[in-house]
Amino acid sequence: MKENPASVLKVPNSRGSIVGSSMPPLPIGVPATLVALAMVLPIVYLAVRTLGAGSETWDLLFRSRTLEIILRTLLLIVTVSAACVVLAVPLAWLTVRTDLPFRRLWAILVSLPIVIPSYIGAFLIIVALGPRGMLQDALEWAFSVERLPDIYGFPGAFLSLTLLSYPYVLLTVSAGLWKLDASLEEASRNLGSGRWRTFFQVTLPQLKPSITAGALLVGLYTLSDFGAVSLLQYETLTAAIFIQYESALDRTIAAALSMVLVVMALLIIVMEAGTRARFKYFGSTPGPERPAPLVPLGRWRWPAMGYCALVVLASLAIPVAILLYWVVRGFSSEESMSFVWGATWSSFYVSALSAAVIAVAALPVAIMVVRYPSYIANVIERLSYVGFALPGITIALALVFFTSNFASPLYQSLLLLVFAYVVLFLPTALGSIRASLLQISPKLEEAARGLGSSPVHAFCIITIPLLRSGIFAGAALAFLLTMKELPATLILGPLGFTTLATSVWSAATEAMFAQAAVASLLLVLVSSVPMGFIVFRGRQPG
């Protein structure tokens, strides 16, 4: 066999793979395959169990009521996504492309609500806007208003999810705006179009892919949300599944409804992938994109600031103020708050543990995908992203069924809970590690191997140190998401295990608002540590 000079030199291609070595060494290939298989195990079992269910379950599933629940879920998804786009696109444009005063500060402030979990938002909406809530009391005192319009049901669910999830659209659209080629806009302006016309006919159409991507993220978030819709009594699929799970003796219906939820999530993902393939926007020249000049706002800067301030007020300032009010009230009323320390510790260590496991599990998959691309690597990558599409409640139910039938010692063990977190949040960490790995040239590693190191040894001494910050960012994200996760923790938590998330939940459902507020505040504080790390890292050059 003739030696190919390229394989002798092992010239890396631009994607960071090692040419001529598509077979990964066993210490990489075997764990990567195992991780990928573990990711799909729960959902496969759920499908098997549902398909094997008796006709009685199918009758229950195909009732008009199921359709009603699906339609209600769709209504919320569509309206929340649309509202988020309307809210976020102007914010993105103002903070990226105009000379809005303090625009960097505004950019941070308007993206912060993403750290507030939906169930905390919902509980704050109930204490603030609920019947006999704080606003009602104030209005009654000032204007003797007897009754506010009902916040339970659709209005509350819509409001809480919109105010907390618009940052998803904001972040994707801002990224889209940064990458936008300014020359198209300039051409439009040079041809005599006004600013508004240019915005609507040139800028907005180019932003379509990022708007769609953001809206679909919001859709997925709304679909899998459990806390807000349950607290605000808007019965979507996740809420129905949980009520079924909690109150029914036969859990097969919950399993069947979960499959409906999975199908809806997959449809959203397919739609997202479809739009990504359909929209292709290229710059007019192959050269580097030029940053667009900032649009002067002139006297419009005052209403623009007012708009930003309004959004920050509604989605961040008021919620935090209410939270603090109830915390103070809670501590002054001598209500026992001792529960909160145990919950904080549980939250912290289970999140740290799952972040560590996730980072370790994601590493071989990332290496396999980036360094040894092949058909199999591609399949492994796809499988590892499965958790991204699956709502926490479905993973939790799947694991309950699986362990109570096949591995009962694991049932309600910490191990199982951590496993659920790994399935749910590995995709996020994987994305971060994979992106970092792509930026590291395999040349150095190859040099080490040329000097006699084994592939694994070379990777350990050369790439791991360079990859450190990517791994930490991935782990930080996983930590944050684990900390906030509610339904999986509620369902799979071991004996007597309470975290901050479950404390907020149980206190809020018992209408013990002061306790819920204290746990919420701690949750937001503890999660802001990794969040700060991620933001800080994102702002560093390179």
Added chain:
Amino acid sequence: MNMVGRCKFLLALAATVLMIGAISFACGGGGDTITVYSGRSENLVQPVLDRFEEETGISVLVNYASTSQVTATILEEGDSSPADVVFLQDPGFLGVLSSEVKLASLPNDILNKVDGRYRARNGEWVGTSGRARTVVYNTENIDPETDLPDSILGFIDPVWKGRIGWPPQNASFQAFVTGMRVMLGDDETRKWLEGIQANDPRSYPKNTPTVLAASNGEIDVGFVNHYYLHRFLESEGDGFGARNHYIGNGDPGALLLTAGAGIMRTSENKEQGERFIRFLLSPETQEYFASETFEYPLAGEVPDQEGLLPLDQLDPPDIDLSDLSDAQGTLDLLRDTGILP
């Protein structure tokens, strides 16, 4: 810097963390330990468990969930369930466990601590405290003398449209519906449920928010257990805007339920489990239930509690609590009528 060393160190660290997690989980069993599955809430039960641990040296692992969830969990776990003792909110689900052959017979000295009305016919569970079904009402909008119907059945009148609240996921609520089915049959019960449903009731996840909503005027009446109100009266004072109405007259709405406990047939710690149930029925714990949770003590002498209608004046319907075991039938009915999803 030795990178291989660091790499190995990180791996070892990860492995250690995993091991510690696994060991701390595995060390749960063994020694004098019992596992309690509690369908009663943590803030109610934990102080009792703490006292028990302190007095007996037996450590208690406890799993809190809703009563129906505990039952479903045990059914799903089958014979490998780690539970030794179940402590549930209502007799219905204890009846389910008993008819699924999950519970062991309790010794006579435990059973005889309570009146025959408050324990299972087959001696597999025992009531630990009594809770009366009541109608909680808003004191501003309702005058209990004139505004409330004589029977819970009267609330299907359209004048109650938009004024009712209930917690349909709650086990005690479901036991009350089961009781109505035992008394009036499925057809009448379905009619009542549909009648209430036509009045657009507000559904709450639990009793506590239902009572709070009645005091807020969010609803005018709610169908709940009696003691939640008294917890609010204690913390909020007499200004709290809701009170209980006891229907009496042997009405389905005046059912007297018991929280109760049983021992798992598969338990390997039956003796410790029995000690735990004896502890629940001891004067000390019965006194706690009376003074802290405002339930009716069932074992020993029952002194009248301030502000509570005495047990012998409740006039509940004459139902054997062992007959409330068709929880599944009630769940099906609640699902059929669209009250549960």
